[in-house]
Every structure is written in C-alpha cells, then in structure tokens.
Amino acid sequence: DVKVTQSSRYLVKRTGEKVFLECVQDMDHENMFWYRQDPGLGLRLIYFSYDVKMKEKGDIPEGYSVSREKKERFSLILESASTNQTSMYLCASSGRLGIGYTFGSGTRLTVV
C-alpha cells in the first residue's frame, strides 16, 4: 500500500522554538507539497518541491522553510514557532502532472 508518512500526529511546541515536520513517501514521486489547513480557509500551499534540492514558494511561505535532500523526504521547518502557526499541516506527494496525488495523515501542531 503506497504511503505518505508524517512523523508526528500531534505536536505541542513553545513560542520561539525551531520545529521540524518530516514527511516521507515511498512512491518514487517527483513532487512533494506542504499545506496547512485552517477552519474557514481550507487548504493553503506553503511550499512544494518538484525535484531533489528544488523548492518553490506556495501561497503562504512566510515563517517557513523546507528541505529536500533526498527524493523520498520533504521537511517543513518553522524557524521560530509562533501561535499563529497553530494548525493542521498536511504533506502530499504526486508524480508529474499530479498523477497519484497522495496525502499524509496530517500533523496537528499547537504552539503555546
């Protein structure tokens, strides 16, 4: 069964902490994505990557960075967590042109 695995289901961090969210896919997909989901706002794209070491800003990249050193792994980094980054974070991957789009189970991050 193909999978996108996010390292944590729930996470609580303090304001100012550096936070790492990890995502691993086993489908040899070229594209990987990080979204956040908030009530009333739906899914919003933070960053995506279409190849190793390549990254593109999405709609709301401020306060975030990403790393893709290997094809199967895409990390989202909150440089200095703030309370307005409390949200559900979803990772996804796909082949070229969106083939096989697959989401992870999500990480619910609370920043206190």
Add this chain to the structure above:
Amino acid sequence: KNEVEQSPQNLTAQEGEFITINCSYSVGISALHWLQQHPGGGIVSLFMLSSGKKKHGRLIATINIQEKHSSLHITASHPRDSAVYICAVSYYGGSQGNLIFGKGTKLSVKP
C-alpha cells in the same frame, strides 16, 4: 476570488439517500480530484479524473469539461460517509501537480 466553488457547503442526509456534491471551476484544468477527510483525519484521494465518469463502490464522479463542472455522487449513503469532501483541480500553467482547492462540503449522514 476562489477559482473552485463547491456546493453545498453543508449537507445533512438520512441513511440510504442519494447524495450529490457539485464543483465548478473557472480555469483550464488538466485533472480534477475529489478528496475525502474524516473528522480529525488525514485526506484520502477518492478520484482523479480528466473526462467522463469514474465509479468506485458506491461513489461516482463525473466531469463535464465544456461546462467546467464536476459532481460527486454517493448512492445508498451511510453514516460512515460523514466527512468533508473537497474538490481540487490541477490547472494548465500551474506548477507541476499544484492544486487549487475548493472550501469543501461537510456531509453528515444520520442513521
């Protein structure tokens, strides 16, 4: 302006009813996705389609490219179908695999 519009926003049905969720979009697309999200859960891809119709169990998805419209149908609905259903499109000119999402339709099926 959201380029992907879903209706209705909320839907309550009795078990066994036939359900239709609609999605309209304004951009040229390469594919349309229907996604399902249970409360507190991750997102599951139900369908990806670029033309015609697809069926999986009690779920049917159709798309009319000329009218820029898609529908998701659930036959013989069941309480376990209660979830948020999200329409998303991958569009020409967008970055590879990048999606535009609708705001979702929250479905509640009562026993």
